[in-house]
Amino acid sequence: MVDVDSALRASAYSGKKRPKGSDSKKEEVKSRKIEPFEPEEAFEKEKADAFSMWLVIVFGLTMGLIMRYVVMPTLSEAEAILWVLPLSLVVILPTMHKLLIPNKWSDRYDGGNWFRASFLYIFSWLAITFLLVNPPLADIAPPTLADGIDVQDTDSIEYVGWIDGTYTIALNQGTVDVVLGMAVRDNVDAENATVQVSFWKYGALVGELANGTASDLTEARATFDSVNNSWVSVDKLGNPVVIKHSEDIGLAWDLGTLTPGQYEIKVRLSEVGDPWDENVWEKTYSIAVVTVATA
Numbered sequence: 001m002v003d004v005d006s007a008l009r010a011s012a013y014s015g016k017k018r019p020k021g022s023d024s025k026k027e028e029v030k031s032r033k034i035e036p037f038e039p040e041e042a043f044e045k046e047k048a049d050a051f052s053m054w055l056v057i058v059f060g061l062t063m064g065l066i067m068r069y070v071v072m073p074t075l076s077e078a079e080a081i082l083w084v085l086p087l088s089l090v091v092i093l094p095t096m097h098k099l100l101i102p103n104k105w106s107d108r109y110d111g112g113n114w115f116r117a118s119f120l121y122i123f124s125w126l127a128i129t130f131l132l133v134n135p136p137l138a139d140i141a142p143p144t145l146a147d148g149i150d151v152q153d154t155d156s157i158e159y160v161g162w163i164d165g166t167y168t169i170a171l172n173q174g175t176v177d178v179v180l181g182m183a184v185r186d187n188v189d190a191e192n193a194t195v196q197v198s199f200w201k202y203g204a205l206v207g208e209l210a211n212g213t214a215s216d217l218t219e220a221r222a223t224f225d226s227v228n229n230s231w232v233s234v235d236k237l238g239n240p241v242v243i244k245h246s247e248d249i250g251l252a253w254d255l256g257t258l259t260p261g262q263y264e265i266k267v268r269l270s271e272v273g274d275p276w277d278e279n280v281w282e283k284t285y286s287i288a289v290v291t292v293a294t295a
Helices: 004-014 023-031 039-074 081-100 111-132 219-227
Strands: 145-153 157-163 167-169 176-185 196-199 204-214 249-258 261-272 277-292
Touching: 004 039, 039 081, 039 111, 039 249, 111 249, 145 261, 167 176, 176 261, 204 249, 219 249, 219 261
Parallel strands: 167 277
Antiparallel strands: 145 176, 157 167, 176 249, 196 204, 196 261, 261 277
């Protein structure tokens, strides 16, 4: 326990003056010194930062416009140059500042300015790009299936699931009548998407299920509606998982009576794009029909 007398002695000792010329005394005085504020210098630095900000923003927006209206029309699909070229131009930002901004301001820039300018350029380019490549200014996303494929649930089906990338239909008997369903989705107009679906068995074409716009496939749409909610995969409310939104277009086909074997469903969805002539989505679904033993 420290008594009052000891505390006062320690305080007095620590407050004794150090000898003149002490380095610690000089450092203490120096640390307490406040740097003078120079309004003119601060104003010029703010002007330099403002010039840099607007230069970088305009550069980013310009690159977005060039990539959208000059480079993209020369391509048929998304390629690496669409993002590699704009990102690589970050390295020319310091040189651009020195060429376009007078020395009285460009000489004030340091590493922090180049760091901030790089991020501002990238964000400006990304912002204008997102606006220019999405509806209503453009459409580069092809139509797709809302949630893959599904089949109508029947007493012959024991279970259905994906096994090693294959859609497996397990039967409790030797054959099964299969109704296959899917739903077309698009970010603009699913009705005008061109739908091509074919049915294959052991690499041989069994038949072409669809070849036309989604709006013209009235029979397939009626078949899907007739199944109602009797699909194998449904959510907690009993709604089919294969179609999730009112804008999705449900399509279904009766594949007939299938026996155990290996099948394929080849789907190709396309539409007229902008700036590309055609946006295409393709996928092949492998289907295995197998018989399982039941108790």
